[in-house]
Amino acid sequence: MSNRTVIPFGPQHPVLPEPIQLKLELQDETVVSAVPHIGYVHRGIEKAAERMEYTQNVFLVERVCGICSFIHALCYCQGIEQLQNIEAPPRAKYLRVIWSELHRLHSHHLWLGLFADAFGYESLFMQFWRNREMLMDIFDKTAGSRVIISTCAIGGTRRDISDAHLQEILDTLDEVNKQLDKSIPVILNDYSVRKRTVGIGKITREQALELGAAGPVLRANGVAQDMRQLGYAAYGELGFEPVTENDGDCYARAKVRARECYQSVDLVRKAIRQLPDGEILTKPKGRPKGRVISRVEQPRGELLYFLAADGTNRLDRLRIRTPTFANVPPLVAMLPGCELADVPVIVLSIDPCISCTER
Amino acid sequence: MNILQKSRAKSPWILHYDAGACNGCDIEILACLTPVYDIERFGMVNVGNPKHADVLLVTGTCNKRSARVLKNLYDQMPDPKVVVAVGACALSGGIFHECYNVLQGVDGTVPVDVYVPGCAPRPEAIMEGVMMALEKMNKR
Amino acid sequence: MEIINIFFVIVIAPVIGGLLFGLDRKLTARLQKRMGPPILQPFYDLFKLFGKGRIASNQFQLISVSVYIACTILSLILLATGQDLLVLLFVLALGHIMLILGGFSVRSPYSQIGSQREILQLMAYEPLLVFMVIGTYLKTGSFLVSNLMTGSYKPLLISLPAFLLTQIIVMAIKLHKSPFDISASHHAHQELVRGIYTEFSGAQLALIEMAHWYELILLMGFIALLWQTNLVIGGLIAFACFLAVILLDNISARLTWKWMIRFAWSFGVGISVANLAAIYILR
C-alpha cells in the first residue's frame, strides 16, 4: 500500500504552454512531492550578452521573453543609461510607462485566460484572449509588431506615438475597461471558479518572504512591494500604490492581478494625459563602465538586471533575475498536499514564464 | 480530392511544442485559437497529445534537452503527419543561433515541412503555414 | 418493425448524433463569440481519424474499444426495440467499463488516472440512471420500454420531475462537459491531457467518437421517455436538455471529482430519492 504514484507532468503538456517538468508523487490524487525539472528553454542569453554589442543586447534581452519583452528592454536600457550617466527625455519616459503598462495589461489578460483554462473554463479563456487582441492591435499600430515591439532604446525610445494613436489607445482602453467589468467578476465571483481557487495553493506571508516570492505572489500575501514604487521612468510622477491582498491563495493572486489590470488602465490614461512633448531619444555618450543593478516591475514581479561593463562595447557580465525564477521555490512549497487537479491551477497561479526563468 | 483527403484538409489536429521559444511565437499560436483568429473554423484543434495530432507546430530554439523531447513526440505521432516550424528560432536559432545550448533550427531534429519566418510570425502567417502543410500532406 | 428500428439505430442514430455534436461545437464557438467549425466538422474528424495510421500500445485496446461501441449500439438497440431498461443500463455499463479497462491497459499516467476518474464518473451517474428507471417502474409497473410506450399513462415527467434534472446531470457527466469533464475533456486542456482517451488514436479514437454519438442519442432517448406519450415533444425536451448541457459547459469551470461525487450523490441521489419517496407516499 505504500508505493506511490509517480508521474511526469510535462515538459510537453497541454496545460503548460511552456516546457517544464514536474515530477509528481501522488497518494491517490494528493500531491506528496513535486520537484521541478527545467532546462528545456535554456538558451544562454547571459553568455550571449557578453558576445554581442551592448546596443544589440537590447534586441537580445527583448527576446528573453515574448510576453514581457518591452520591460526587459526597459530594464536593460535603464541600466545602461545609469552606467553612461544619461537620462531619457521626459516624453520617452512617459512613452515607456505607456508601453510597460500595456504590456502588463496584455500579460495579465493572457494570464487570466490561461488561468481560466487551467481549471477548464474555456469560454472565459476565450473572453480574455479576445479582449487581449485589442491590446495586440495597439502594439501593432504603435510599435509595428504584435509581440516583440522593439521600441525601447538606450537613451529613450525608438518610436513616438502620434496623437491619433494616443486617442485610439484611450478609446481602446475604454473598451478594455468595459470588457474587464464583464469578465473580472467571473474570475472573482463565479461559484465554480471560487471552488477551484479559494484556499488552493495557500502560503503564509512568512513563507512568501522566506522563499523569496516576487510580484503578485508576494503581494497576494499582503506585502506591498512593487518595483514601480522606485519611481523609475515616469512612475514617480504618476502616483502609485501597490495592489495587495492578504489570503495568499490562488484566489488572492488572481485578485491582485485582476485589480492590477484596472490599475494599469488608469496608469496609461494618466500617462497619456500628462504626456509631455519633446524629444524621445538622448544620444548615448561613451561606453558603459562600472556596475549597476537595475530593477523594474514586470507583470510577474520584480526583475533585476545586474550589469558589469568594462568600458568596451561589450558587457563583461549581464545577470538577469526574473520574477518567475524567484517564484519557483514558493511553487515547490505550495504543491505538496494539493490535489492533482489543482496542480495546473497552482502552477498557473504564479504565472510561470519559463523562458524568462531559464533565459 | 477524395473524401479522406478532404477530411484531412478539414480536420488538422495540432500539437504544439515549445522547444525553447521566448513565448513570442507560442502566444501567437495561442492567439490563433482565440475568437479573433479562431482556427477552429478550419477544424484545427490544439490536442496537446502526439497520439492524436496531425500537425506538429514547433517553436523556439531547439536546445539539446528539448531536442530529445521533440524527437520523442514526433515519433509518437501517427502517420500521416507534418511538421511546421514557427519563428526564426525554430528555423535557424534566430537571434540565439550562436548560443552554447542552441541547435540551429529544428530541422536537424525532425523533418520540417513548412517554415514560417518571423519573430514572432503573425497569426495569419502561422495559419498560412499550417494550410500549406496540409496541402503538402495531401499531395504525398 | 424491429428491423426498421434496428436499422434506424445503427445507421441514422450516428448521423444525428454527429450532427448534434457538430451543433455543439458551433454553438460553443458562438457562445464564445467565435465563428466556429462547420456543422459537419465531427464527420471530417471521424473520416480523418479512420484514415490515420494505426498506433496502439497493446491488443487489449482494440478489444476494449470494440466492446465499448458494440455495447453502446446494443443498448441503443435495446431501447429502440422496447427491452428491459435495467438490462440496458448494465449493458451500457459493460461497454463503459471495457473502455475504462482499455484506458487502464496502457502504462501511461494520464490514461490510467483518467480511467480511475472515469470509474468515479461511472459511480456518480449510475445510481441516477437506475433510480430513474425505478421511477418509471413505479409509475408504469414495468421495466420494459415497450410497455412504457404502449401503456396509457400520463407523461412520466409530471410525476417524475426530478429525473429531468438528474438526466441533465447524467448527460453532462457522460459527455464530459464542464463542470464534470474530470476524466477527459473534449478539449485537451486539462491536467490529464485527454485523460482516458490519451492513448487511443486513429480508428480506435474514431470508434470511441462514434460511440459517443450513439450514447448521446441514447441519453436523449432516456429523456424523451419522460414524455413517452408523444415522442416529438419528448425529443424536443431532450434537445432542450442537450442545449442546457452545452450552456452549462460554457458557464462553469471544471470541478474536482470529489465535488462531482458529492454533488451527484447528495443533490442527484437526493432529489431522485425524494421523488421516489413522493411516489411511494402518494401511491
Place this chain on the structure above:
Amino acid sequence: MINNVLSNLFSKPATRNFPAKTREIAENVRGSVEFNTENCVYCGACALKCPANAIEVDRPAKKVTFDLYKCVACACCAEACRKGCIQMAKQYAHPSYRKMDVVFQGAPLLTDENGET
C-alpha cells in the same frame, strides 16, 4: 458569465475571417526586410548592426546574403543603411516549403541552402 455567453451568442462573432478577408495592415509595421540593392555600396553597416547576424556582406564579391530565416525583423539594418537600400515591407514574410537564402549581387537571385539556384 451566463450574460456574457448569451450576449456573445446574439452578437456577431469577433472572428476576422482570414484568409477570405485579409485585414488592412497598420502603418509602420515591421513586416519583412526588403532590399533595394541599386544603391548598395557594400559597406557592411547593416550586417554589423544586425543582432541576429542575418546579413552577410561580401565586399570584394559585391554580394549581400540575407538569411530570412534568421531575421528577427527588428529593422536595425534599415536604420543602419545610409543608402536607403533596406526597407521594412508591411507584408509579413510568407511561409515556405524550403529554407532559402536571398542573395543580392547586382540583381537579386534566390538560392537554396547550398547556394545553388
Place this chain on the structure above:
Amino acid sequence: MSNLIYYVPLSIILVALILAPLVFAFVISIVRSDYLRSLIIIMIAAVLAISSLILFARVTITHQIIHYAPGLIDWNLLVTIADFGLMAMFIRMGVRRKSALILVFAVIQTIILAWVEFGPKHTEMAYPPIFIDWLSIVMTLIVSIVGSVVAIYSLPYMREHERHQNLTISKQPQFFRTLLLFLGAMNGMVLSGNLLWIYFFWEITTLCSFCLISHDETEESLRNATRALWMNMVGGVGFITGIALIQFNKLPMDASRLLELVRTGNEAHIIALLILPMACLCFAGFTKAAQMPFQSWLLGAMVAPTPVSALLHSSTMVKAGVYLIIRFAPIFRHTALSEMVAIVGAFSFITGAMLAIGQSNAKKVLAYSTISNLGLIIACAGLNTPLALAAAVMLIIFHAVSKGLLFMATGVVDQSIHSKDIEDMQGLWARMPLTSLIMVIGILSMLLPPFGVLIAKLAAIESSIQNPLVMVMLVIGSTLTVVFWTKWMGRMLATNPQADGRKRENLPALYAGTLAFLACGAVILSLFIKPILENLVLPAVANYYNVAGMEMTPTVLSAPWLMIFLVIALSVLAPTFFNHLRSSQIKPAYLCGEQISSRAATAQFLTVADGTAEMTVRSYYFEKVTDESFHVKWVTIVATLLIVILFGAVYLWK
C-alpha cells in the same frame, strides 16, 4: 439412463454424499503418501460430484421432495452423542486457546443443548430427519461440485504451500482430513430437515473452519481462528436458543413440517410463536455469513491457505448461514423480522462494498465482496417474495462459482508473484496471461452482463422495489461494487507498452484444469441461465411459496440474453483474432515526451537532473475517505444497533 439413476438407492447416494467424506477424512489423516492422497481426493471428488448429479437428476425426474429415514442404527442418538462430543471439544479448545469467550459460549450452548435433549420433549418428529428439496439440491450441487474442484485444486496448492514453509512433517493429512470432514458435514447440513441435525452439522463446519484457519499455526492465524470460533459460537448460541424456543413452544423440530404448518395451519398463531426462534436462527445465519457486525472473523479467516478461503469462506460454508435464513424465510414472510433481515442484509451489502474499495489486499477485497454479496442474498431472503428468493438462489449458485474461482486464481497468482497485493498484480496480463484471463472472466462474471450474478442482482433490485430503503441501498451498493472490481481488473491489464513477447504460462495441470473448469462453468451457467432458473431455481422457490414457477420469472430474463451474449462475444473475439497489431504499430505510452524510447517496455521517463524514474500509477484507495478502522467502527455500531432493533421489532410484533 434415467432408469439407472432412479434405481440407485437413496441410501447409497446419501452415504456417498455425507458419510463417505466423513469416513475418508479419517482415512486420509493417516495417509502420508502424496500420491495416495491425491488418489483419494480425486476419487472422493468424483464420487461427490456424481452422486450430487444423480440426486439432482432424480429429483428433477420425479419432481418430488424426499423425506428419508436412514436405518440401521439410531442416528438420532448418534447425533446427540456427537453433539456433546463437539461441545466437549469446543470447551477443550477454549481452554487451550485460553479464550474465555469460547468457553463461555461453549458452556452456554452445552447447557441449552442439554435442556433440549433431556428436558421435556413435547413434540414428535413429524418427518424423518433427511429432507431433500430443491434448495438442498442446489446447495449439494455447489458443495459437491465446487467443493470437489477446490479440493482437487488444494492438492498442488498445499504441496507448494508447504514447500515454502519448510515443514519437517507435512500437515497435509490434517488439512485434507478437515477438508473432507467439512464437505461431509456441509452435505449433511443441507440434506437434513431436523433442526438438531442441522445444528450438529453446523457446529462441525464451525469446528472445521477453526481448524483450517489455524492451519498454519502462526501467531496471527491462531488469533484469527480463535476470533472466528467465538463469533461463530455466538451464532451457535443463537441457533440452539432458537431450537430450544421451538421446543419450548411445543412446535415440531423439523423444517419441512414447520413450513407446512405455516402454509396450512393457523398461521397467525403459529407465526407468532415462531417469530422469536426464527429471529434467533437468522441471527445464527448472520454470524455464519459474516454479516456486519460479525464481518471481522471472515476478514481474519483470510490468513488460511487460499483453498480454505475459496471453499469455506466464500463459496460454501458461509452460504450455510444464508441457507438457514432462506430455508425458513417463508415462515416469517410479511413480518417485521423479514423487513429487518432485508435491511441488515442490505446494510452489509452496501458497507461491504464500501470497505472493499479501500483494500489493496486481493483476499481482503474478495472477503469484503463476499460479505457484501452474502448481504445481498440475505436482503433477498428478507424481501421474501418468490422473485427475491429466486434471485437469492441464483446468487448463491453464481456467486459460489465465481468467487471460488477468484480465490483460486488469487492463490495461483500469490504463489507465483508472492504477493496478494493488487498493486503488485500490475501487468499480470503479460506475465500470466492464462491466470489473468481467468481472473478477468471471474471478475466480469461477478459484475456485468451477461453473467448470472448481475442478472440475479437485477432481479434483486426488481424485487426490492417494494421496500424503498433496501432498494436505495442495493442501487448504491451495486454502484460501489463496480469501483473495486474495475480497479482490480485495470491493474492486471496495465501492461507495459512493448511487452510484446507475451510469456506462455506454465500452469500445473491441476491448477489449469480446476480454474478452467470453474471459468467455463461461470460462462456456461450464465449462458444457460434460463434453463437453470426454470429447472433448478424456480422449483426450489415455487415449492416454497406454493406458487407456479412462471409467476416469479424476473423480467430481466425476458431480455434477449442470447443476442446480448452473441454481440458481446463477437465484439471481444473479432479484434482478438482478426485485427492483430503489427509490432511496428506498437508505440510506447505518452509520457509528456520524456519517455525513454529504447527502453519503452519499462515505462521509464527522464526527469529531474536527467535521472530516470519509473512511471507508476497506483490505484485509488481513497485512504482518507475509506479508512478501514474508522468505518469498521461505525459500521459495527450501526450493525449492532440494527440487530438490536431486529430483536426489538420481533418483540414488539408479538
Place this chain on the structure above:
Amino acid sequence: MMETMEIKPQEIIDIPNIRDVDVSELLDRVKKAADEKRRFVTMTALDRGDHFEVLYHFDRDLHLEHLRVRVPKGRSLPSISSVYLAAFLVENEIKELFGLEITDIAIDYQNHLYLIEGVEPAPMAKDKPLE
C-alpha cells in the same frame, strides 16, 4: 582580465551596500540576514580569472543590500539553501554554468539543471568561447 577591471574606485559607478564576507562566515551572515527578515533576491556570480566573485542580493523594503564572497577557483562554497530554500535554484545554476562547486544544496541537480550530458560544462566561465 583583472587589469581591465582595475579602475580607481571613485571613477567607476559601483553598487552601494556591498559587504565583503569570508566564505567561512558566510552562513552566519546569511542567517543574520534571515533573522532580520530580509528577502533573498538572488545571487550573482562573476568569473574574475583566478577566483569567482559571488554576490548575494537581499532586499528590505525596496533597498538592496549585498554580501560578497570571493572563492578561489578550485575551492567550494557552502550552500545557503538551508537558510534560504529559495537559493537552491540559483545555486544550481551557478554551479552548473560557472563550474563553482557549491556543496549541500537542498535540491541538487547534479550539474544537470540546464544542460544535458554532452554539452560543454561550465559555459559561462570566461575561458569558454563566446559562441
